[in-house]
Amino acid sequence: MPEETVATASDVLTDLLVQISFEVIAIVTRVAAEQGLSLTSARMLGILRDRTLTMAQLADYLGLERSTVSGLVDRAEKRGLVARRASAADGRSTELVITAAGQELAALAGRSVSVRIAPVVERMPADLHKSLPAILAAISPSHLS
Amino acid sequence: MPEETVATASDVLTDLLVQISFEVIAIVTRVAAEQGLSLTSARMLGILRDRTLTMAQLADYLGLERSTVSGLVDRAEKRGLVARRASAADGRSTELVITAAGQELAALAGRSVSVRIAPVVERMPADLHKSLPAILAAISPSHLS
DNA sequence: CATATTAGTGCGTATTACGAACTATGCAAG
DNA sequence: CTTGCATAGTTCGTAATACGCACTAATATG
Numbered sequence: 001m002p003e004e005t006v007a008t009a010s011d012v013l014t015d016l017l018v019q020i021s022f023e024v025i026a027i028v029t030r031v032a033a034e035q036g037l038s039l040t041s042a043r044m045l046g047i048l049r050d051r052t053l054t055m056a057q058l059a060d061y062l063g064l065e066r067s068t069v070s071g072l073v074d075r076a077e078k079r080g081l082v083a084r085r086a087s088a089a090d091g092r093s094t095e096l097v098i099t100a101a102g103q104e105l106a107a108l109a110g111r112s113v114s115v116r117i118a119p120v121v122e123r124m125p126a127d128l129h130k131s132l133p134a135i136l137a138a139i140s141p142s143h144l145s
Numbered sequence: 146m147p148e149e150t151v152a153t154a155s156d157v158l159t160d161l162l163v164q165i166s167f168e169v170i171a172i173v174t175r176v177a178a179e180q181g182l183s184l185t186s187a188r189m190l191g192i193l194r195d196r197t198l199t200m201a202q203l204a205d206y207l208g209l210e211r212s213t214v215s216g217l218v219d220r221a222e223k224r225g226l227v228a229r230r231a232s233a234a235d236g237r238s239t240e241l242v243i244t245a246a247g248q249e250l251a252a253l254a255g256r257s258v259s260v261r262i263a264p265v266v267e268r269m270p271a272d273l274h275k276s277l278p279a280i281l282a283a284i285s286p287s288h289l290s
Numbered sequence: 291c292a293t294a295t296t297a298g299t300g301c302g303t304a305t306t307a308c309g310a311a312c313t314a315t316g317c318a319a320g
Numbered sequence: 321c322t323t324g325c326a327t328a329g330t331t332c333g334t335a336a337t338a339c340g341c342a343c344t345a346a347t348a349t350g
Contacts, residue, residue, distance in 0.1 A: 017262060090297080135161075
């Protein structure tokens with residue numbers, strides 16, 4: 001009976017997951033825009049919040065080319081959100097540190113996103129909370145490096 | 146004790162949800178790129194797959210300006226994925242229909258996404274499958290219109 | 291030491307998106 | 321009916337984002 005179309009139950013779930021993801025990203029985009037940030041710079045700030053990375057590492061995290069990240073960091077640095085620092089270990093490397101202002105903005109945006117996503121989190125069954133890390137691990141390719 | 150920082154359990158969950166969403170969107174972006182589509186055009190195709198919409202309605206679905214959608218449809222139409230059709234009911238309106246080629250491409254991409262997201266779906270607890278629609282409803286603002 | 295390799299930057303280009311201005315159609319009132 | 325206003329779409333100029341390639345500087349490797 002479910003032979004007519006190729007659409008399986010898993011396809012439906014995939015679809016829902018994709019739709020939810022689009023909405024989540026839309027929320028983050030909106031919140032970022034309220035702070036005058038693009039989605040990507042907001043994401044960068046979120047990543048640098050608890051890490052110090054080199055340009056190349058940040059590019060890996062974001063899945064972007066280095067040249068793109070160069071410009072991204074340029075703009076953020078000009079706004080005083082991030083600072084470049086020569087690496088002590090490797091003369092070619094630049095280390096990226098978030099500034100106090102950057103921290104503050106990231107915290108603000110993070111709180112805003114939390115508030116808007118809270119209704120979703122509340123609607124999630126309790127054992128999903130435990131599964132989320134595993135789900136992220138299943139999907140994330142690079143973050144294990 | 147959990148008074149030191151403002152970071153609550155819910156913040157952690159939000160963070161995970163956002164990260165997962167980023168990865169899901171990254172997958173969709175990659176799959177779309179393989180078909181020579183941008184994320185947005187792929188999304189448009191996905192939406193028009195089971196609906197006929199006017200320009201304005203599509204703009205609502207996508208959360209984009211009408212002028213943006215104009216160009217989006219231009220390019221898709223030039224590639225024969227979508228067709229514009231004058232509305233019978235309203236002389237100002239244009240109706241958008243996906244073509245056979247568009248259907249095919251959307252199906253192909255959809256299958257590809259399904260395959261890549263399958264491991265994630267499998268890792269989700271069973272009762273989440275039932276919750277996904279409610280979660281989407283909790284997060285989606287416009288689709289109820 | 292000669293030669294890769296790696297880190298980062300600086301082009302030029304394409305795409306995506308926005309907002310404002312404009313056209314055309316439809317909808318009210320008076 | 322015609323004057324005025326709202327709505328549907330398009331066009332245009334502009335800004336941001338991202339790419340690939342070429343380039344410099346520093347570091348490995350033979």
